[in-house]
Each structure stands twice: as structure tokens, then as C-alpha cells.
Amino acid sequence: MAGWNSTDIPDQTGRTAVITGANTGLGYETARALASHGAHVVLAVRNLDKGKAAADLIVRRYPGADVSVQELDLTSLQSIRAAADELHTRHDRIDLLINNAGVMMTPKQTTQDGFELQFGTNHLGHFALTGLLMDRLLAAPGSRVVTVSSNGHRFGSINFDDLQSERSYSRAGAYGQAKLANLLFTYELQKRLAGTDTIATAAHPGSSATELGRNLPRVVEWGFGLTVQDAEMGALPTLRAATDPTVRGGQYYGPGGFLQMRGYPKLVSSNKRSHDTAVQQRLWQVSEDLTGVVFPVG
Template sequence: MSADTKWGAGDVPDQTGRVAVITGSNTGIGYEAAAVLAARGAHVVLAVRNLDKGKAAVDRITAATPHADVTLQQLDLTSLDSVRRAADDLRAEYSRIDLLINNAGVMTTPKATTSDGFELQFGTNHLGHFALTGQVLDNMLPVEGSRVVTISSNGHRFGSINFDDLQSERGYNRLRAYGQAKLANLLFTYELNRRLSKKGAPTIAVAAHPGSSNTELTRNLPGVIRGPVELVWRQIAQDAAGGALPTLRAATDPQVRGGQYYGPDGIGEQRGHPKLVQSNRKSHDEDVARRLWTVSEELTGVTFPV
């Protein structure tokens, strides 16, 4: 494929024989990615909190693609116990996992904590996925071409990792907390890929972001700004199918390399076809990444086989 070719869902290679686990895949870009992967032959596991909504998603996928092979796995990323149970189920059911797409997330929520006492956005978007990845990675490491794809956002650009107050206990700002969580997604991806590379594993870690995608993420914005933001959002955002393209490219394009980051090719990376993009300087700070990794292991009790 030439550099100027517009990559689309039709470029997803045949996925027959591959197992793809996608978190938060009953709606939005996770659902759209799941639908495409299933249509291309993958066995897709929708790892979702609400099984009723998950069942509805399975029905929609199989209605469009009758041969689709789609199953459900209950997963609540706000509970480390739920993450452990889900990881146990996945390890037992699938001796090989080709794709883990860490897609689920919350954005700009009111101040709240997970069942383990973590700030909700940091706990869900980063720690939950950190714990899940660490506990299923053994089933990925022997698999040639396996990938961990973690979804970040442009919000990482206004984030910083506040090690003195990771859980925003001294003061909570929902945008800062979101930025911290999305920056953590990238620091995790790059550090995981470094560790995988040092181990000589065939597994790679890649990140993607959807740009501005018309999904449910804006539902938690404060009421005074939600209306104006959604008005502007509708003008610049692409639909969820378009927002899923960077995820799909990161997950399936044979030319993707570990430690890369994919997003839309339009102005400000808000919309468009997926291309290789660059994250900010903070996301590449290896000292911060190693410290975040150590803290994440301590908080979750999960250590990685790399």
C-alpha cells in the first residue's frame, strides 16, 4: 500500500482463525471494530459490563453477518475482582489470543471511585486494562502476530501523571483526570512494547485514537458545557465506524510495528482515514513510564510475564 492510500475497513486482512478480545464493545467504536473483525472471520469476544447490551450487540453483528462467530465475556473494569474473573475465563477458554483491544473507557465523569477506591477515569481507563492485559498476556506471547492495542485520545495532550495525587483525592478536575488516564494509556503501551521487544516476543503493543467520534463519551460533560460541546462535536466528529478505523488498522495492518500510534489523517487528527501519528513528548518519557508501571503493579497486584 502506498503512503497516500486511504486505508479503510476493506483493507482489513482475512482474520480467520484469530481470536480477538475487545473491551467495551457493545457500543461505539468498540462495537464497530468488533463487527468488522467478525465479518472478516475472527472469533470475536465482546468483553462488556452489561450482558444484556452485549447480547443485543451480538444480535446486531450476526444479523449483518450470519456467519459471524461472536461470544460474550462479562467484564467490569471498575472492579479488579471482575477483571480477575474475566481473565481466568479467557485464559481457560482460549489457549491462544491474537488480539486484545483495550477499548472501553469513560470520559470527564463526575468525581467517583471504582470499587477498589481508584479515581474512576484512571481506574477504568488505565488500571483496569493494565490488570487485564497482564493476566491474559501468557496466552498471547506464543502467538505469532499477536497484538495488544490500547485506545488513547487527543486528551493525552493536556494530561500529566501526578504521582503525588494519582487518585485526585486532593482536588478533582474531570478534564485533568481524563488527560492523566489517556496519557497513562500511551505510557503503558510504549513501556509494554519495550518489555515485549526485550523478551523477543512475537507480541507487539500498539496504540490508536479515534479523533472526534460521535459516540456516547460526551454524556458525562458538565451540563453547562455539554450542549455547546456536542453542537461543535457534531460538526467535526465522524461516525463511530470512521472512529474505529485507527483501531482496526493498529490491530490488523501487516505494516504496523510495535510502539506505533494511529489516528485520523484530517486536520487536528479529528477525523479522516487512519495513519501513523505522533503522541506528545510526555508520553515518551521512559522514566515516568517505568514509575507508572511499578505503581500500577502495586495498585493492581498484577505482574507481567515480561
Template sequence: MSNWSTADIPDQTGRTAVVTGANTGLGYETAAALAARGAHVVLAVRNLDKGADAVRRIEQSTPGANLALQELDLGSLESVRAAAEELRTRYDAVDLLINNAGVMFTPKSTTTDGFESQFGTNHLGHFAFTGLLLDRVLAAPGSRVVTVSSGGHRFARNGIRFEDLQWERDYNRVGAYGQAKLANLMFTYELQRRLQGTGTMSVAAHPGGSNTELSRNSPGLLRLVFRLVTPLLTQTAAMGALPTLRAATDPGALGGQYFGPDGLGEQRGHPVVVASSRASHDIGGQRRLWTVSEELTGVTYPVPATV
């Protein structure tokens, strides 16, 4: 299907979608599009005031939108556990879990639990959140877990730095971001293997070059580059959300696929299936990352390990 757009999203009436980081940027556009097609959308956000503003804006564009707010700080496992427990109390089934929230190029810092911020927030927070909600996702026929990665996963050419996972030895904000986004993809692929035969699938997406707030922590030189190339290589957040929306709703999507823009360098355009790096397909690395993630978060999944 060429030029896939929000017009191609099937009716989502009766479905429940949880979108992390839904108060701004890609997450907001994803939540708004799903709500416009009838889904009950839970905006899982760190800042409830900003989340409430996002709800008001969606209600203005889609009167009668079926929305809910959930506080969630992916940089705190305590918050992740509390949010998952609240959602488990409110919902018997979750049709779409969209792991969208993230941080990019942050200065050296750690999460509440002492993890490097980008790895801890982008990967470990979502790993724990997904695991704690997975029984509710499995309870919904045809459900999906969609994890947003980035073309930046290719920065991690040598794979996950298991010997210095938290970048304590020589922190590099671009390298750490690449590792976190690579981890998102490796998680997607390993989860898909574990979900085989369940009726639930794991899919990934990346937005290309989207004009959002995510790059605000970029080093000075990169900020200059972004300003210069923005008119040429970036697109609106609404366009950047399309790969996520296609991964979440296209009836023809398959588990383990990765969606991104179809334009030059996958920077802009309409969503299609794209390829990811060789490192992302390292099965041994995927399994090792899974084991380490379980150990660091204390969260295990109600699906068996693959052989």
C-alpha cells in the same frame, strides 16, 4: 496507504480477538469489522444484556459470525480477574487484545477498589486485564495488544500526577480524563519495550472526534461545544474505529506506533501514524507508572523489565 478502510483488513479467519467495551460505539464497530473478516470475536462487556444485543446486531450484518460474550467490569479488579480466568480456561491463545472500553469526564467517583474512576477504569483495569491474559497473547504468533487512547491525553501537559494520582486533592474531570488517556499511551510504549523479541507487539490508537456516547458526562459548557462542532469535527463511530482496526490488523504496523485520523487536528479522516505528546514519551515516567500500576493492581507481567 491512503484512505485505509475496513476493505484493507486482511482475512482474520482462525484468529481470536478480545475487544473490551464491545457492546456500543467504537468497540462495537471494531468487533463487527473483525467478525466480518472471519475472526472469532469475544465481546468483553460490563452489561451482558447490552452485549447480547450487540451480538444479535453483528449476526444480522454478518450471518454466521463467530462471536462470544464475556462479562467484564474494568472498574472492579475482582471482575477483571474473574474474566481473565474464564478466558484463560476457554482459549489457549489470543491473537488480538483490544483495550477499548473507557469512561470520559465522569463526576468525582471511585471504582470498586477505591481508584479515581477514569484512571481506575481506563488504565488500571486494562493494565490488570492485559497482564493476566498476556501469556495467552504471547502464545499466538504475530499477536497484538492495542490500547485506545485519545487526543485528550494532551490535557495532561505536565505528565502523570504521581503526587496525587487519584485526584483526591483537587478533582478536575477533564484533567483526570487526560491523565488516564496519557497513562494508556505510556503503558503502550513501556509494554512494547518489554515485548521486544517476543513476536508480540503493543500498539495504540485514537478515534479523533467520534460521535459516540462517551461524551455524555461532559460538563455543561463542553456539551454545548460538542453540539456546535459535531457537524464539523466529528465522524461516525465506524470511521472512529478505523485507527484501532489498522493498529490491530495492518501487516505493516510496527510496535509502539500510534494511529489516528489524518484530517485537520486529527479529528476525522482515515487512519495514519500520528505523534503523541512529549509527556507520553517520558521513559522515567513510563517506568514509574508501570511500577505503581503493579502495586495498585497486584498484577505482574510475564515479561522482563527493560534496562
């Protein structure tokens, strides 16, 4: 029996999906698949020209596809708030928020608000965006927040004493911390959504050929090359977490092959650290303090 794939996506007509980082790679493949099944897809991107080019490509491939572009820079809280305001104006409800955009193993840098780049972009930016759009998600029956993590969460830990890597910086360590934060956020959000018709899920793409790996050390890039799959396959765990009717809140999906590096998506497990409830709650409070965004749930 073949594994779950894009042909298993239910009809998405009448549903609105906001996808961050949707102009290329996993985000583009996610947007393309949802648009081809009838969703109105919003490409939330930093570069408007690239976003418009991606939207045009989807429409050319699927005439009649409903695709729009929203400027969003996850390294800027000001940009995140502006994007959320525009999305509020255009949409009374949002059925899917897919927190896909990210950076990986970058040289030491900071966001416009002074956060370490990987933690600030991958976690804090999406935390703020989700909180600011939560009322629109709660207005949509059966809505979902899907946050894209990584196998990299397995070597991550949350260093509350040096959250912004000001004392010492490791590309891999900062990436692992950010990807672990994605899961801690998902699990805590799901608890806070109890009693609502909205759920939080997570996914990871395994080893996928995208621009995200451009900062990988050469030896690591070579190792990934032995197991890499294309972005279309890499997007399937996100698509399943977003659309499969059997998915439940707090679940995590990834490739079903060797070491979760490639293959069709299935329900997978995350490490013990990601299920530490005390860390989940502390990270949530720190994230609210840093971003100034307070969720209207929980």
C-alpha cells in the same frame, strides 16, 4: 487514492480478538469489522444483556460470524480476574486484545477498589487485564495489544502526588491523565515485549459520535460537533493498529485530517510527555503495586 479502510483488513480466520466495551460505539464497530473478516470476536462487556444484543446484531448482519460475550467490569479487579480466568479456560491463545472501553470526563467517582474512576477504568483496569492475559497473547504468533487513547492525552499529566485526585478533581484533568497513561503503558509494554512475537500499539478515534461524550460540557460538545465523524470511521485507527501488516510495535494511529479530528487512519505522533521513559517506568511500577498484577515479560 482512498485512505485505509475496513476493506483493507486482512483475512482474520482462525484469530481470536478480545475487545473491551464492544457492545456499542467504537468497540462495536471494531468487533463488527473483525467478525466480518473471519475472526472469533469476544465482546468483553459489563452488561451481558447489551453484549448479547450486540452479538446477535453482528450475527444477523453476517450469518456465520463467530461472536461470543464475556462479562467484564473494568471498575472491579475481582471482575477482571474472574474474566481473565474464564478467558483462560476458553482460549489457549489470544491474537488481539483491544483495550477499547472507557469513561470520559465523569463527575468525581471511584471504582469498586477505590481508584479515581477515569484512571481506574481507562488505565488500571486495562493494565490488569492485559497482564493477566499476557500468557495467552504470547502463545499466539503475531499477537497485538491495542490500547485506545485520545487527543485528550495532550492536556494530561501524571500527578504521582495525587494520582487518585483525592486532593482536587478536574474532569478534564483526570481524563487527560488517564489517556496519557494509556500511551505511557503502550510504550513501556512494547519495550518489555522485546524479543517476543507480540507487539503493543495504540490508536485514537479523533472526534467520533459515541456515547462516551455524554458527560462533556455543552460548549465542548458543540465544538466537537463541528468535526465529528461516525463511529465506523472512528474505529478505523484501532482496526489499522490491530490488523495492518505494516504496523510496528510502539506505533500510534489516528485520523489523518485536520488536528487529527477526523479522516482515514494514519501513523501519528503523541506528545513529549508520553515518551518520558522515567515516567513510563514509574507508572508501570505504581500500576503493578495498585493492581497486584505483575507481567510475565520484561
